Amino acid sequence: MRNRSNSLVAEDCLLRPASTTAYVAVVDYVCSVFPVRRDGLLGPAPTSAYVPMVIPTRCLHTSRFSITTPCTNVAELIMRDFGQFSNKTALIDGKSGETISFCELENDVIRYADFFRRVGIRSGDVVCICGSNTMEFAHVFLAATGIGAAVTIANGQLTSLELSDQIKISKAKFVFATEDTFRKCQEALQLTNNSENVFQIDHGKLSTMLSSSIHVDRSAFLNYDVSDDDVALVPFSSGTTGLPKGVELTHGNLTAQLSQIRHPTVLPLTPGDDRVITMLPMVHIAGLMIGLLNPLAQGATVVILPKFVPEDFLHAVEKYKGTFSLLAPPVVNFLANDPMVDKYDLSSLRDPYSGASTLGKELTKKMVHRLKLDGIRQGYGMSETSPVVMTDPPGNKQYGSIGRPIPATTTKLVDPNSGDDLTKPGEHGEIWVKGPQVMKGYLGQSQSTQEVITTDGWFKTGDIGYFDKDGNYFVVDRIKDIIKYKGYQIAPAYLENILMSHPSVREAAVIGEPVGVYGEVPRAYVIPSSPVSEETLINYVNEQVAPYRRLRGGLVFTKEIPKSPSGKILRRLIGQKQA
Template identity: 40%
Template sequence: MIHRSPLPDVEIPDVPLTDYVLGGAAARGGKVALVDGVTGERLTYAELAAAVAAGAAGFARLGVGPGDVVALVSHNQPRYAVALHAALAAGATVTPANPVLTEEELGKQLGAARASVAVVAETAADKVRRAARAAGVRHVVVLGTHPELPGFDSLLAGGGPAPRPALDPATAVAALPFSSGTTGTAKGVRLSHRNLVANLAQTRAGWRIGADDVQAAVLPFFHIYGFTIILNSGLLAGATVVTLPRFELATYLRVLAEHRVTRAYFAPPMVLALATAPEVAEYDLSSLRYALCGAAPLDPDVTERAERGLGCLIRQGYGMTEASPGTHQVFDADFPDTPAGSVGRLSPNTEARLVRPGTGEDVEPGEAGELLIRGPQVMLGYLDNPEATAATLTDDGWLHTGDLVRVDDEGRFWVVDRLKELIKYKGYQVAPAELESVLLTHPSVRDAAVVGVPHAEGGEAPKAFVVAGGELTEDDVLAWVAERVAPYKKVRAVEFLDAIPKSPSGKILRRLLKERPPS
């Protein structure tokens, strides 16, 4: 059975990404495109368009063109957008990287991507310079100043016409993000200009972002969620994007209030913080119209608590790096009628199947199955990894998501769990996300994660890692869960931590928890 979007297919322009996103930027003139929520730095749309053209000319002077890769290693800031689109306009592929990666991790990504230029934030410049030298990167340019490295402004000041490289949007790789590696080795994901343009056109059909919107951008642009859904969706619509380098509750709330933010974007840890912070009530957040959470399943109870503080509904979307990323949306019009916890319906031009894991057989209506996706936003494949590509993409274009999903009678999708994270206790399948939701209802649990660990009787059993917000013992946790789940789902061990390890996008890094020595 093939599921389809309730919305009609949309037209996908056959143009490069920057042409699509910034094609109307110059005409918007003095409208503010980007604001740094900390420093106050601003870029108008006219300034952004001019800087991108100048930056593209600067990259061309460095010899950058089609076939080259530019690494962009930075936190969110207005100049991120300039560097990104200048490199794309020069014909290069951009590989975004997390600036908090270690030197070794950065070196691996730079080497695997075969980057020739690295554009880096001041705070990570020295580390990236060392990693770049080891990886054979020819040029390192700083978004700011550095005593020994050229600044990005030098690229903008050199003059010359902006290049117009000949690119086939369907085959030219625009972005090369590396998957999070939460369940294995990170892999370069080859996303074409058409993949990304398609996803922007698709999501725009359901999320009607306009020029009057102000978007808060704290989720990182080096992650595909921030890259597509926040930054480029906002610029495409002519909205104002307010950047923040990291999530700090007081600063974030101030930005929402001062900039009259209309659309907020969350990962689950942010929602949990907003649900439990009394200071939310101190800020005027009446401008908020929509709030979207992605990257990992969100507990409905936590969602409702956060909504009461924000005065705004929070709904989920769904996607993955390999799908540019969006595949499912709670459309703006459906926010009031969609239950918290659902990831909504399929985006236009997107097909889905639910199959029994390990088979190609469709599940019965109402049953959970592995989600398969097909659409123009699905990646070209993994970088230099045909085996992983073949294991993830079928010959007829279906993308295996590795997520267990069900569809209700209204055509709404619900994520049950990650297949690879399912715990098998005595042959029964136990979903960590379900147990985490139970744990988060305890008044003294601030955060929690569950993984499977070896168990003498069951083969594997759930172990809870808990961040306590008050007096709490292992017996308290065990009893709380045991009273609320079937016997085979009970947590068998508990370990207390100061913080749950998570990726920048908010996903629990279960691999790190599994690798911890027994307490």
């Protein structure tokens, strides 16, 4: 059992809590502003201990709560209380109505683990899950991580070529697909010269291969002998520098994150009482961790929908009396404005939660009023942070804010130009994060890792924000150029590379075009090298990418693409020049 309070050494952050409460506490965080001393200590000191003339200060916000992680393997942490929940319902297929109890889920995971070993999956191997949401996501994840293997999650909208790239980078040995992506996964594996190791997991396809005569002794089939630093999950992210990268999340990252999320100040759930409606893709870090694994670890019931379909979601909330759901901004917009909502009883919803991008204050108020909620809480995070970093404290109605640091987490703002820490409310700077949920690094990309994680453990998010006098954080812009559309991340460089491969394109740049609650859509600016139509280039790109990556913002021919002296595209100037 490990206690994690994210104690910070003075050399790193000038904050050294002696207990779970330190310095000036405001609700659930600590904000400390103090001068940098030459001797690295805190508190009063002789004048000679200070740096002469220039005395910089630092402002850190850290939760006053620590966490305890009772075990190392993430599967063990999730399943450790299954015996207590036993006959309570763990999973419900929101379309068919099929249910699985915690006892049945545990037995199934053991059978999956046995099957994995029989087909040659070993500790340290990687398996891939690709497809739409299904109950078997839980089986594959828990069995794989339980025997010491890692899981990479792949979006079912990827093309076979894009999927093959992820399989190659992650070195996935087997792919577990749903019916809608099975053929695509086969095609992707053929491109990696490994065409046999794909299994369909939904509709009972895999269950026919499982042994039915296994003695249900968890310890005999699951290998919990892993270290904190062993990789458990590899989601793919555009990162802060462009092209997709494998994010190495360790058992230590995930056990810490699940312990953080279940804290009373974050997302506590009641066994047998809470019912979580999950339609956010579980191939997305938030859908997997918040929508599936966290509820299971706390003994709550998860109602799984393949994807967001308005009628299906509303029906599921009404039928199963859903108490919690993770809502992307477009869903919040739907709930606030669509007449269909009035036809359903959604009164069971108590504590909906939103992430992916910041919600507008007026839209939030409108949804809360319409559904007669006490409020809707917002959070902040990314794949590289497992994913949650900050969230609204319970009862906080500071709409538009991403909240405050969760337990065992510290945040600060840094001037992206000077590198100085910012100390005053309202000052805009890059959000930096430190905590046990911060990734190990980018898979096979040490240089990219060093660019975003400092030698003393701070992760640079690439997001510009500020905090107010109460310590609430707000995101206002991004340093990184990632386009966010419906919660998906789209790397401009990825689309630019495809455009540049066309013989009629000399230069290309892609920026995000705002489209309200959906975020942004990609718009391309192209300098042609020979006559070509906009339609030809748009089709050229769209045929090679997943639907969410398409050039929905169109394509514009231009004579100039602004660049810095080093040749970097100055994306912010493109829209200004066109305007």
